[in-house]
Amino acid sequence: MKKGGLGLNLKLSLPPPEEVSKFLTQSGTFMDGDLLVNKDGVRIVSQGSVEAPPPIKPTDNQMSLADIDTIKVIGKGNGGIVQLVQHKWTGQFFALKVIQMNIEECARRQIAQELKINQSSQCPHIVVCYQSFYDNGAISIILEYMDGGSLADFLKKVKSIPEPYLAAISKQVLQGLIYLHHDRHIIHRDLKPSNLLINHQGEVKITDFGVSAIMASTSGQANTFVGTYNYMSPERIIGGKYGSKSDIWSLGLVLLECATGHFPYTPREQEEGWTNFYELMEAIVEEAPPSAPSDEFSPEFCSFISACVQKDPKDRQSAPELMHHPFLSLYDDLNVDLASYFRNAGSPLATF
Numbered sequence: 001m002k003k004g005g006l007g008l009n010l011k012l013s014l015p016p017p018e019e020v021s022k023f024l025t026q027s028g029t030f031m032d033g034d035l036l037v038n039k040d041g042v043r044i045v046s047q048g049s050v051e052a053p054p055p056i057k058p059t060d061n062q063m064s065l066a067d068i069d070t071i072k073v074i075g076k077g078n079g080g081i082v083q084l085v086q087h088k089w090t091g092q093f094f095a096l097k098v099i100q101m102n103i104e105e106c107a108r109r110q111i112a113q114e115l116k117i118n119q120s121s122q123c124p125h126i127v128v129c130y131q132s133f134y135d136n137g138a139i140s141i142i143l144e145y146m147d148g149g150s151l152a153d154f155l156k157k158v159k160s161i162p163e164p165y166l167a168a169i170s171k172q173v174l175q176g177l178i179y180l181h182h183d184r185h186i187i188h189r190d191l192k193p194s195n196l197l198i199n200h201q202g203e204v205k206i207t208d209f210g211v212s213a214i215m216a217s218t219s220g221q222a223n224t225f226v227g228t229y230n231y232m233s234p235e236r237i238i239g240g241k242y243g244s245k246s247d248i249w250s251l252g253l254v255l256l257e258c259a260t261g262h263f264p265y266t267p268r269e270q271e272e273g274w275t276n277f278y279e280l281m282e283a284i285v286e287e288a289p290p291s292a293p294s295d296e297f298s299p300e301f302c303s304f305i306s307a308c309v310q311k312d313p314k315d316r317q318s319a320p321e322l323m324h325h326p327f328l329s330l331y332d333d334l335n336v337d338l339a340s341y342f343r344n345a346g347s348p349l350a351t352f
C-alpha cells in the first residue's frame with residue numbers, strides 16, 4: 001500500500017479527542033458525524049445521516065502512515081521498533097510497530113495474509129491490529145496502544161506479582177487463548193512476558209501472534225528464527241509436531257516467572273545466566289519441568305502451574321480446562337482491582 005493513499009481531502013470539523021473518545025464503543029468503533037474509526041480503519045460517512053452507517057470494509061478508506069504523528073519510541077524488540085503515534089484528526093493514540101524486512105514478492109503476499117488474520121481478531125483480550133502496510137522494505141503495523149506497556153516492563157518494576165493479581169491476569173490471558181485456539185484455530189507460538197500488554201483499565205491482552213510465524217517463514221528456516229526460545233515447549237524444541245498446548249507450556253513459565261520474579265530455569269553453574277542457549281534447550285527437554293515452591297505459594301497455584309508445564313502436551317490442560325481450575329477462583333472474594341495495581345505499582349504511564 002502506498003503512503004498517504006487515502007485520497008481524503010475532506011475538511012473535517014471534529015470535536016477534541018476527549019469528546020471523540022466518548023463515542024468509542026466496546027467493539028472499538030467510534031463515530032462522530034462524518035468520521036468512523038474501527039479496527040478496519042478510518043472512513044468518512046455522509047454528514048447528518050440518521051441511518052446506521054454501512055459496515056466498514058477493509059477496502060474502504062483506511063488509515064495511512066500519512067495520517068499519524070510520531071510521539072516517541074516506546075519499545076524495541078528483535079525485529080524492530082514500536083512507537084507511540086497519534087492520529088492527526090482524532091487525537092487517538094496507537095502503537096506503530098515497524099519491522100525492517102527486505103523480502104521477495106511471494107513472502108510479502110504471505111505476510112499480508114498473516115496480517116489479515118490479525119486484523120480480523122475480535123476479542124477483548126487480543127491487541128487490536130488496525131492496519132498494516134508494506135512499504136520500502138519495512139512492515140508497519142498500527143496496533144491498539146496499551147498504555148501500561150508489557151508484562152515484562154511491569155515485572156521489572158514490581159519484581160514479582162502476588163497470587164491474587166496473577167489469578168486475575170491468568171483469567172484474561174486464558175480468555176485470549178481460548179479465542180485464539182478454539183475460535184480461530186491459531187497457535188500463538190511466541191507467548192512471553194513482552195507479548196502480554198497491560199493498560200490503566202486493568203486489561204491484559206495478548207499481542208504479536210502470527211508475527212513469529214512471519215519471522216520464521218520469511219527467514220527461510222525455522223532455526224534461523226531470531227527471538228527468545230526461553231518459553232518454547234519441549235515438543236517444539238525437539239522439532240516435533242506441536243499444537244495449541246505449546247502455548248499453555250509458555251503460559252505456565254510466564255506465570256511462574258511473574259510469581260517468583262525470575263525465569264524458572266537456572267543455569268547449572270550459577271554465573272551470568274544462560275550463556276549457551278543449547279544448554280537451556282537441553283534443560284527444557286531433558287530435565288523435570290519447573291514447579292512453584294510449595295512453601296511459598298498456595299497449593300492451588302502450584303497445581304495450576306503443574307497443569308501447564310507438563311512435558312507431554314497430552315498431560316497439559318487446555319485453556320478451557322484451565323479456566324475451571326480452582327486457582328482462578330481462589331481469590332474471588334478479594335475483588336482484585338488490577339487497574340489500580342497496574343497504575344500504582346509501576347511508574348507513571350505515558351498517557352495518564
Ligand code: ATP
Nearest residue numbers: 075076077078079082095143144145146149150194
Ligand atoms: P521480541 O522482538 O523478541 O519479540 P518484544 O516482544 O519485546 O521482543 P516488540 O514486540 O517489538 O518486541 O515490542 C517491544 C516493546 O514495545 C514491548 O516490550 C512493549 O514494551 C512495547 N509495545 C509493543 N507493542 C505495544 C503496544 N501495542 N502498546 C504499547 N506498547 C507496546
Ligand code: MG
Nearest residue numbers: 077194195208
Ligand atoms: Mg512483542
